[in-house]
Every structure is written in structure tokens, then in C-alpha cells.
Amino acid sequence: MLTVSQLNRQAKTLLDSHFDFVWVEGEISNFAAPSSGHWYFSLKDGNAQVRCAMFKNRNQRVKFTPSNGDAIRLRCRVSLYEGRGEFQLIVEHLEHAGAGALQAAFEQLKAKLLAEGLFESVRKQPLPTSVSHLGVITSPTGAAIHDILTILKRRCPAIDVLLLPVPVQGEGAAALIASAIDRANRWQKEGKIQLDALIIGRGGGSLEDLWAFNEEIVARAIAASELPVVSAVGHEVDFSIADMAADRRAATPSAAAELLSPDQHEWQQRLQTTEGNLVRAIQRKLAAVTTHLTHLSQRLKHPGAQLRERAQRLDELEQRLLLAQKNVLLRHRGAVALLENRVMAQSPLPRLEQLQRDTLLRRKQLETAMRQRLQDCGNRLTHMAQMLDSLSPLGTLQRGYAIVTDSNGLVVREAGSVSIGDEIEARVANGRLGLTVKRVD
Known part of the structure; x- marks a missing residue:
């Protein structure tokens, strides 16, 4: 003896296991779409009809909402609604009947x-x-x-x-x-x-x-x-x-x-990384140039002639250093400008403006540090020149002495080395005097 529920359950199991997915065509009638989101309707032809259910997780994929009278084609499972003992189709896919052709x-x-x-x-081309x-x-x-x-x-x-x-x-x-x-x-x-x-x-x-x-x-x-x-x-x-x-x-x-399309946020991160590498490279370059400048200043020697030669050499190196730093800055500024232009073309303008302001601030800080460093080196050079000048023979001339040379430019150390009528020259503190010997004692 079976209860009604047992009978319906066995009938449902038999239908579910016997039929695989089937395609069925027909006309919609009694269409209903309650608030649950499920669809319920009848599918009929000229001689018969069958109840159908299409649940929300399936009908969301349908690109249109069917209506009564539509000719449609279903892909479905054959089943039984146990609660009412109704034979029905569980719809998995729904399309207009013409879709088969x-x-x-x-x-x-x-x-x-x-x-x-x-x-x-x-035959296919790669994407750019x-x-x-x-x-x-x-x-x-x-x-x-x-x-x-x-x-x-x-x-x-x-x-x-x-x-x-x-x-x-x-x-x-x-x-x-x-x-x-x-x-x-x-x-x-x-x-x-x-x-x-x-x-x-x-x-x-x-x-x-x-x-x-x-x-x-x-x-x-x-x-x-x-x-x-x-x-x-x-x-x-x-x-x-x-x-x-x-x-x-x-x-x-x-x-x-x-x-x-590229992701602009990745480009921004690459720009920030490049900017950091640029700052570190400039700092390393400045440290190397500063060390080189210190080494050159330590090699300066006296007396005056050698000091002037070294001072001239130092000026030359200083100019080369400034030129080299300027060229490095120009190259890096050019690179930064190129990156800024590329980012300007790819990124939102506010972000680029902020990066430009940051770059300008760092450049000003760098130039200020460079000027301060060069001023310190100049002050050291002036101090060393003053020390060497205090030991120079030129200081003796400032006290009223003179250095006498003959017509050949040789220093006159004894009175007997010249004769009356010879042309000689006396170097004093602020110039040179051309003299003629009138008396030799």
C-alpha cells in the first residue's frame, strides 16, 4: 500500500531518471512571474499542453521576457510536482522557436x-x-x-x-x-x-x-x-x-x-619608481664629485706660482664639475620631462601636476645644496690662498724691499755683477721699475 506522497515521489523519481534533457516546442499560455522571480506557464500545441517551471537562476540568462502567444523552444527536464501530483517540465533554457533554424x-x-x-x-594578428x-x-x-x-x-x-x-x-x-x-x-x-x-x-x-x-x-x-x-x-x-x-x-x-587599454595606476607606480631611482642616482653622482673635488683640493701646494697654477686648475675643474652636473641635470630633466609627457598623455592631469610640483621642489633643494657645497669649497680655497700668500716672497716686497734683475732676467745678487750704464729692473710690491746703473759701490 502506498500513500499519495510516496506514489508521487516514486513517479517523480521514475520521470527524472528515465528522461534526459529534451527540446520541446510550443506556444506559451497562462504565463506568470510572481515576486519570487520564478516563471510559471503552460506550453501547448493544437492537441495538448503541459505545465512548465523556469526558476530564477535560469531565467535570468534569458535575454527577453516571454508572453502569452509566443512560439518558443525549450530545453528542459521532465519531472513531477509532488505537492499537486502535476506532470511538468523544468526549463533550463528558453529561446524563440525560430532559433533552431x-x-x-x-x-x-x-x-x-x-x-x-x-x-x-x-591568420590572426597580435594585438598592439x-x-x-x-x-x-x-x-x-x-x-x-x-x-x-x-x-x-x-x-x-x-x-x-x-x-x-x-x-x-x-x-x-x-x-x-x-x-x-x-x-x-x-x-x-x-x-x-x-x-x-x-x-x-x-x-x-x-x-x-x-x-x-x-x-x-x-x-x-x-x-x-x-x-x-x-x-x-x-x-x-x-x-x-x-x-x-x-x-x-x-x-x-x-x-x-x-x-x-593599459592601467594608468601601473604607469603612475612606474613613474614613482623611476623618480626614486633618478634621485638616488643624482645623490650618488654628487657624492662622487664631492669626493673628487676634496681630493683635488688636498693636492694643492705652494709657493705662489704653483698655487696660482693649481688655483687655475681648480677653477677649470670647478667649471667642468658645474658643466657635468648641469649636463646630468639636463639629461635627467629631459628624461623626467619625457616621462611627464608620457604620463600627461596617459594619466589624469591633477596627479601629473602634483608630481611636477614635487620634482620642482626636489630640484630646488638639490640646487640649494649644490650652491652651498660650492660656496664651502670656495671659502676653503680662499682661506688656503691667504695662508700661502702669507708665506710668499711677495709679502717681503710689501715691506719696502725690491727684487733686482739684469737685462737677462737674472736676479742681481752682488753689486759687482753689473756695470755703469747697464739696464736693470727692480720689482717692487705694486709694479716694476726700469733703471740705469750710474754708480757701483
């Missing part, structure tokens, strides 16, 4: 192009490593262009976007999409525009909605494109002929934008 056409074209080698990886000009072929009013621009604004707002507007569904859409691909390539060749890559696609929809991207004319236009093409048709679960022919498939238009 479209699916057959899809598979036929896919097999044809696959046999021609149109989908071979050797850096994109500054991007072409987008899609509807100007659809969600795809909005998603692409939103992603690019967040990741890399410096990328220029050229929209080639086309209808993405309906009669004639495929021909216009193919024409837009050809037109972008022609303009690129003629130099009218600059493009690095193309994105073609649209948002999600039913198989009929996406059919323009499953037509042969679009696939061949993509394959013939000299510009790299990223196909972004529908949602992640959608897969089109255009996806197979493109150089790269993106699950969504947003994913395509991410695929072709």
Missing part, C-alpha cells in the same frame, strides 16, 4: 569557414602593445559603446576613440558592419585617420538579435582586416562567427576595452 545556419557557416581555414590561429587610437564599430545608442567608454575613462582616458556607428541587428545590419570594417582599413591606408585596433560588437540579446555577427560577410571582412580586430558580441555565454574570425575574442564590450 538559426542555430542550424550558424553551424553550417561555421563548418564552411572552418574548412577554409578562416579561423586558424596563424600600446593603443592610442581605437576604432569602435557598434550602435551609437547601445550599451556597448557606453561600457567601452566607461572602462577607457577609468583605465586610460588618453586613448582617442573613433566611433563608426552601425545598426547591430535587423535587415542589412551585417552589410553595414562589414562596410564599416572596410572603411576603417581604407581610411587608415589613405592616412585620413590613425587607428591601432578595432572593436566590433554589441550588448547581449537573443540569437536573432546577435545574428548580424553570424553572417558570412562580416566574418570575411574581419578576416581581411589589416587592423587587429577584437570581437565583443553579447555576454560571456554568447559566441558568434565574428568571435571566431576576429584576432581576439572578448567576453563583453567592457572586457574588450580592458584588453586594449
